[in-house]
Amino acid sequence: ExxxxxxxxxxxxxxxxxxxxxxxxxxxxxxxxxxxxxxxxxxxxxxxxxxxxxxxSSKHNPALDLEQKKLQEALKKALDGLSRDHRQVILLARFAEMTYVEIGEMLAIPPGTVASRINKAIQHLRVALKDWQGEWP
Missing domain, CATH: 1.10.286 (GTP Cyclohydrolase I; Chain A, domain 1)
Known part of the structure; x- marks a missing residue:
């Protein structure tokens, strides 16, 4: 690698x-x-x-593994439901831990646009994952 x-x-x-x-x-x-x-x-x-x-994956708790797998599948499906622009910024901000400025520089967009796209992505993810709220492992 x-x-x-x-x-x-x-x-x-x-x-x-x-x-x-x-x-x-x-x-x-x-x-x-x-x-x-x-x-x-x-x-x-x-x-x-x-x-x-x-x-x-955890080898210690099969029930937790199953729940985590279901959550991961739901998250992947929810992320796939986002537009490319929204998916890019949410992944970079929340999972890659990049700042709005770093994302803006990477994608050649203003930080305000990054913030707007992240907010829209979060709204979509909340709706898509409403059954999982409060159940994150």
């Missing part, structure tokens, strides 16, 4: 190499690699929380 992260970072740097100022090249390469690693860590955390990670 580490090699994939490094390869992705260098591919990204290579694509914009001509636009990078020579005095900032080292910092740009370093920052790109660091961001790729951080994004990978955030994705792993998200997949583990949603339950798409094999290590996340």
């Amino acid at each position: 580490a090699l994939d992260i490094v390869q992705d970072a260098f591919a990204e740097v290579w694509a914009v190499w001509e636009r990078i100022r020579p005095d900032q090249a080292k910092a740009y390469v370093y920052r790109t690699a660091l961001n790729k690693a951080a994004n990978h860590r955030r994705r792993q955390k998200l997949w583990q929380w949603i339950g798409l990670d094999a290590e996340s």
